[in-house]
Amino acid sequence: MSLALLCMCISVFEVSTFSLTNCTVSGALNSMQNLKVFCYKMGFRTVPSPIPRKVRYLDISFNLISNIKVEDFEDLWNLRYLNLSNSNVSWIQEGTAEHFPNLINFNLANNKLKRVSEGLLNGLVNLQVLRLDGNRIESIDTYAFDSLQKIKVLNLSKNNLQQIANVKPVLLSAGLEELFIGKNNLDVFTSSDLSRTALSLKKIVFSQNPLTKFEISENIFPNLTFLDISHCGQNRRMLWNITDKAFLNSVTALNLTAVQIPEESITTVLHNTSWDSLNKLRISELKWIKAETLTQYACLPGLKVLRLQRNKISNVTAQMLAPCSNLTELDFGDNEISQISALKELTQLRVLHLQINKLTKVENAFRDLPMLEFLDLSRNRISTLTCSDFANLTQLISLYLYSNTISKLPPCIFKDLNNLENLRLGSNKILTLGMAFKNKLPSLKVLQLTYNKLSKIYKKSFSGLSNLRTLDLGDNQIFEIEAYAFSELQNLTELKLSSNRITDKTIRDPAVFSGMPNLKSLELYSNVISFVEDVLQMPPFGNLGSLEILTIHSQRRGIEKMPSNLLQGLTSLKMFYGGSMNLNYLHPDTFTSTPKLWFLELSKNAFADDGSITAEVFHPIPKLSKLIISRSQIHSLNFLINANLTRLSVLRASENTLDVINQTLIQSLPRLKFFDLKKNTFTCDCNNWFFINWALQSNYTQVIYLNTYTCSYPLSLRSKSILDLNTESCNVNLDFIMFLCSLIVVMLTLLVSFVYQFLHWHVLYAYYLFIAFLYDSKKKQQHGFTYDAFISYNAQDEPWVVKELLPNLEDEQGWRLCLHHRDFEPGRSIIDNIMDGIYSSRKTICLITYNYLKSTWCSKEIQMANFRLFDEQKDVLILIFLEDIPTHQLSPYYRIRKLVKKKTYLKWPKRGEDTRVFWQKLRMALETKEGPEEEKALLSGQEG
Numbered sequence: 001m002s003l004a005l006l007c008m009c010i011s012v013f014e015v016s017t018f019s020l021t022n023c024t025v026s027g028a029l030n031s032m033q034n035l036k037v038f039c040y041k042m043g044f045r046t047v048p049s050p051i052p053r054k055v056r057y058l059d060i061s062f063n064l065i066s067n068i069k070v071e072d073f074e075d076l077w078n079l080r081y082l083n084l085s086n087s088n089v090s091w092i093q094e095g096t097a098e099h100f101p102n103l104i105n106f107n108l109a110n111n112k113l114k115r116v117s118e119g120l121l122n123g124l125v126n127l128q129v130l131r132l133d134g135n136r137i138e139s140i141d142t143y144a145f146d147s148l149q150k151i152k153v154l155n156l157s158k159n160n161l162q163q164i165a166n167v168k169p170v171l172l173s174a175g176l177e178e179l180f181i182g183k184n185n186l187d188v189f190t191s192s193d194l195s196r197t198a199l200s201l202k203k204i205v206f207s208q209n210p211l212t213k214f215e216i217s218e219n220i221f222p223n224l225t226f227l228d229i230s231h232c233g234q235n236r237r238m239l240w241n242i243t244d245k246a247f248l249n250s251v252t253a254l255n256l257t258a259v260q261i262p263e264e265s266i267t268t269v270l271h272n273t274s275w276d277s278l279n280k281l282r283i284s285e286l287k288w289i290k291a292e293t294l295t296q297y298a299c300l301p302g303l304k305v306l307r308l309q310r311n312k313i314s315n316v317t318a319q320m321l322a323p324c325s326n327l328t329e330l331d332f333g334d335n336e337i338s339q340i341s342a343l344k345e346l347t348q349l350r351v352l353h354l355q356i357n358k359l360t361k362v363e364n365a366f367r368d369l370p371m372l373e374f375l376d377l378s379r380n381r382i383s384t385l386t387c388s389d390f391a392n393l394t395q396l397i398s399l400y401l402y403s404n405t406i407s408k409l410p411p412c413i414f415k416d417l418n419n420l421e422n423l424r425l426g427s428n429k430i431l432t433l434g435m436a437f438k439n440k441l442p443s444l445k446v447l448q449l450t451y452n453k454l455s456k457i458y459k460k461s462f463s464g465l466s467n468l469r470t471l472d473l474g475d476n477q478i479f480e481i482e483a484y485a486f487s488e489l490q491n492l493t494e495l496k497l498s499s500n501r502i503t504d505k506t507i508r509d510p511a512v513f514s515g516m517p518n519l520k521s522l523e524l525y526s527n528v529i530s531f532v533e534d535v536l537q538m539p540p541f542g543n544l545g546s547l548e549i550l551t552i553h554s555q556r557r558g559i560e561k562m563p564s565n566l567l568q569g570l571t572s573l574k575m576f577y578g579g580s581m582n583l584n585y586l587h588p589d590t591f592t593s594t595p596k597l598w599f600l601e602l603s604k605n606a607f608a609d610d611g612s613i614t615a616e617v618f619h620p621i622p623k624l625s626k627l628i629i630s631r632s633q634i635h636s637l638n639f640l641i642n643a644n645l646t647r648l649s650v651l652r653a654s655e656n657t658l659d660v661i662n663q664t665l666i667q668s669l670p671r672l673k674f675f676d677l678k679k680n681t682f683t684c685d686c687n688n689w690f691f692i693n694w695a696l697q698s699n700y701t702q703v704i705y706l707n708t709y710t711c712s713y714p715l716s717l718r719s720k721s722i723l724d725l726n727t728e729s730c731n732v733n734l735d736f737i738m739f740l741c742s743l744i745v746v747m748l749t750l751l752v753s754f755v756y757q758f759l760h761w762h763v764l765y766a767y768y769l770f771i772a773f774l775y776d777s778k779k780k781q782q783h784g785f786t787y788d789a790f791i792s793y794n795a796q797d798e799p800w801v802v803k804e805l806l807p808n809l810e811d812e813q814g815w816r817l818c819l820h821h822r823d824f825e826p827g828r829s830i831i832d833n834i835m836d837g838i839y840s841s842r843k844t845i846c847l848i849t850y851n852y853l854k855s856t857w858c859s860k861e862i863q864m865a866n867f868r869l870f871d872e873q874k875d876v877l878i879l880i881f882l883e884d885i886p887t888h889q890l891s892p893y894y895r896i897r898k899l900v901k902k903k904t905y906l907k908w909p910k911r912g913e914d915t916r917v918f919w920q921k922l923r924m925a926l927e928t929k930e931g932p933e934e935e936k937a938l939l940s941g942q943e944g
């Protein structure tokens with residue numbers, strides 16, 4: 001039995017769950033819908049195993065799996081997305097893909113595959129996206145893509161393909177929409193090599209192929225909308241030959257960045273083809289062509305978007321932009337522009353990119369662009385701004401001025417920007433905000449002022465920004481914030497004040513954070529806040545009743561102490577980031593004001609003392625579902641045992657000094673799904689036996705990267721995996737105990753049932769014998785009996801006794817009978833009465849009927865009478881069957897059956913038959929004094 005138990009345990013261990021490998025799982029192991037398995041960057045040299053059968057999304061990227069064999073994958077019918085990129089794969093056995101026929105997205109990018117063989121993709125009839133980019137593919141078998149009936153996107157860029165004909169088979173598949181074949185070794189592209197009929201392609205990227213010829217002589221791309229031939233050609237010699245002007249007239253976006261065609265061919269490309277649909281043209285990095293020439297050809301009549309990045313343009317002149325008056329978007333990014341002489345031709349312009357140039361001032365450049373919605377002036381050299389710079393830009397929605405050298409904001413500078421929603425002023429040298437924002441920018445939603453030199457925020461600096469949602473003041477030098485500095489920011493949801501010089505004094509006055517009724521997130525990390533008090537007089541966040549996220553981690557000098565009422569007033573708080581604060585104690589009242597808290601991050605603190613955190617800390621926050629307490633010097637998680645965290649699903653406690661994880665702890669966290677205990681100092685003995693087995697078996701909780709956990713104690717096992725711990729010895733010990741216990745229990749059970757079954761009567765007999773002995777010794781002297789017969793019968797048969805038996809035996813024959821309804825002494829126990837009755841009678845007459853058989857008392861009477869046979873060597877029993885009971889119906893009453901088999905008995909005649917013989921025989925039976933033989937002789941002749 002214990003062996004069976006042992007076997008059971010062992011077989012359970014073998015059904016390993018995902019804790020075993022280096023993978024993590026999101027979603028329930030048994031869910032069909034969303035099971036995701038992540039095994040990336042884990043140094044796997046083979047496909048990890050076992051992969052849960054129902055996986056839908058599997059990421060094994062960034063490993064070292066050079067060969068993939070058919071048997072590496074079991075049948076994964078649910079798999080839709082497989083990422084095997086960046087894993088050094090050089091060989092995949094043919095037929096492997098047949099194990100995941102429902103795959104939709106297959107990523108094999110950045111491996112070392114040399115060939116797409118016929119069987120590689122066999123069976124992938126549902127595949128829509130295939131990435132083979134970044135391999136070393138030189139050849140593609142003719143039928144390699146035959147299975148791919150639903151392919152939409154094929155990426156073959158960065159390989160060694162020499163000829164476009166290699167991809168011919170897949171190009172012909174009816175659904176292919178996007179082909180990426182850039183950065184190969186294609187030296188000609190001629191449509192006649194591919195097809196004579198129309199293809200379904202919508203997007204082709206040919207970039208970075210050393211093409212000498214780009215020739216289209218059939219209308220094979222009727223639906224093409226995106227064509228990228230950037231960086232194609234060599235030494236400016238690519239031949240452009242489109243035999244019919246109309247062949248590319250569905251193209252809407254064309255990328256000619258750094259295309260290597262002769263200067264004069266630019267004209268051919270742009271003007272001998274009818275780009276009827278073209279509205280986006282990228283013509284960057286053609287530095288060797290004069291900017292004026294470029295715009296002259298590029299500004300085609302229907303063109304809306306023109307990108308002219310990295311063309312070394314230095315002066316934007318009227319002449320240059322003359323042909324471009326229809327443009328809505330113009331990108332001059334990354335040039336050398338220091339002067340903008342005229343933009344007034346661009347009356348339709350909505351988006352203007354001037355980032356990464358050499359502008360030092362803006363002056364009146366944008367005066368004539370009333371339609372402008374987006375203006376990017378970031379990463380220039382602008383140091384001063386004047387009030388007229390953005391005058392009249394009433395339609396402007398986004399203005400980027402980050403990464404310049406602006407130090408001062410004139411009060412009037414944003415005066416006309418009534419529609420501005422997004423203003424980025426980060427990475428400048430702004431010292432003070434002054435009146436720049438006051439009562440302006442009514443539409444502003446995002447204001448970014450990071451990496452400036454602000455040191456003080458004055459009262460009502462932002463008043464009027466009634467639509468502001470996000471205010472980012474991070475990475476300044478703010479140490480003083482006046483009370484009501486942020487008041488009137490009715491709609492502010494996010495306030496970022498991280499990486500400043502804010503101290504506890506800065507925020508001492510609760511009015512600092514007043515006037516923001518909708519604030520949801522407050523960032524205060526990386527400041528110098530610290531406290532000495534246990535309880536604050538005025539908790540700083542009292543006015544932030546809507547705040548949901550407070551990020552206060554990483555205080556540069558450590559917070560020292562977290563006052564027990566620091567969070568008072570934060571009744572909506574859901575997430576608290578309190579890591580790296582050198583905290584060593586959490587007061588049980590810390591979270592009493594924050595009942596909605598579900599996320600708590602307390603990593604990198606110093607909770608080394610036993611009482612640093614107690615279960616009481618968690619009692620006010622029963623909704624907690626994520627607790628992160630890594631690198632916090634804790635050596636036991638037992639404070640969670642009585643914390644009532646019934647909703648905790650993620651617990652990260654890596655890099656502590658935990659040594660034992662006990663069963664009670666695990667049982668007190670019923671919803672735990674992720675349990676991260678990496679880099680702890682486990683004790684490898686039987687104390688962790690339960691934990692290890694549970695971690696291996698649980699298919700609800702993942703103990704993340706269990707296989708990397710090592711032993712710290714005992715020294716002999718140091719740095720061994722805890723999975724090497726010979727739990728069998730614990731197992732056996734426990735098992736042995738279990739074995740002993742169960743053996744004892746089994747033996748006892750057997751014994752008891754045996755006794756009950758077979759010796760019950762003998763025990764009872766012994767008891768009665770003892771009683772009888774006492775009785776006998778009492779009665780020995782008496783000699784003789786009070787009664788001639790004790791009548792054992794069921795109450796239901798009393799009428800017969802009264803009407804037949806008594807008149808015949810007592811009245812007529814003169815026997816003295818003992819009847820329990822008449823002769824039992826009231827007050828004595830029934831059993832005593834029965835004993836008395838039986839032992840003071842010479843004989844015992846049992847009147848057997850169906851009712852008699854069913855009654856327990858009657859059967860006891862029979863037993864006791866039977867004992868006298870042993871006891872006194874006298875057979876005192878006389879059986880009378882009042883009803884006709886066939887022997888087979890006696891079988892449940894085996895005692896009687898045995899008697900009936902051994903003894904003869906009397907039978908009450910059937911109705912109407914003569915009863916005289918019966919009475920005669922009964923009298924004779926009563927008269928016999930001794931021994932069964934005599935009686936037998938007497939009663940023989942009765943049918944049995």
Ligand SMILES: *[C@@H]1O[C@H](CO)[C@@H](O)[C@H](O)[C@H]1NC(C)=O
Nearest residue numbers: 021022042043044045707708
């Ligand atoms: C798991 O990851 C560790 C470290 O990343 C590595 O040393 C180990 O070999 C991996 N285990 C398996 C089964 O691949």
Ligand SMILES: *[C@@H]1O[C@H](CO)[C@@H](O)[C@H](O)[C@H]1NC(C)=O
Nearest residue numbers: 174197198199200201222223
């Ligand atoms: C081009 O697009 C149209 C409309 O979407 C479609 O009916 C037609 O079949 C496509 N042509 C090819 C060759 O796929």
Ligand SMILES: *[C@@H]1O[C@H](CO)[C@@H](O)[C@H](O)[C@H]1NC(C)=O
Nearest residue numbers: 192215216217239241242243
């Ligand atoms: C352009 O292609 C057509 C068709 O293949 C060919 O007849 C013609 O000679 C080519 N033109 C040049 C200049 O190569």
Ligand SMILES: *[C@@H]1O[C@H](CO)[C@@H](O)[C@H](O)[C@H]1NC(C)=O
Nearest residue numbers: 207228230231255256257282
């Ligand atoms: C155009 O080509 C350049 C160079 O290959 C590339 O960086 C850029 O992303 C392309 N633009 C688009 C819109 O594809």
Ligand SMILES: *[C@@H]1O[C@H](CO)[C@@H](O)[C@H](O)[C@H]1NC(C)=O
Nearest residue numbers: 314315316317318338339341
């Ligand atoms: C830019 O062009 C304008 C008009 O052609 C000219 O007056 C100005 O000197 C030029 N600036 C530079 C820096 O070339």
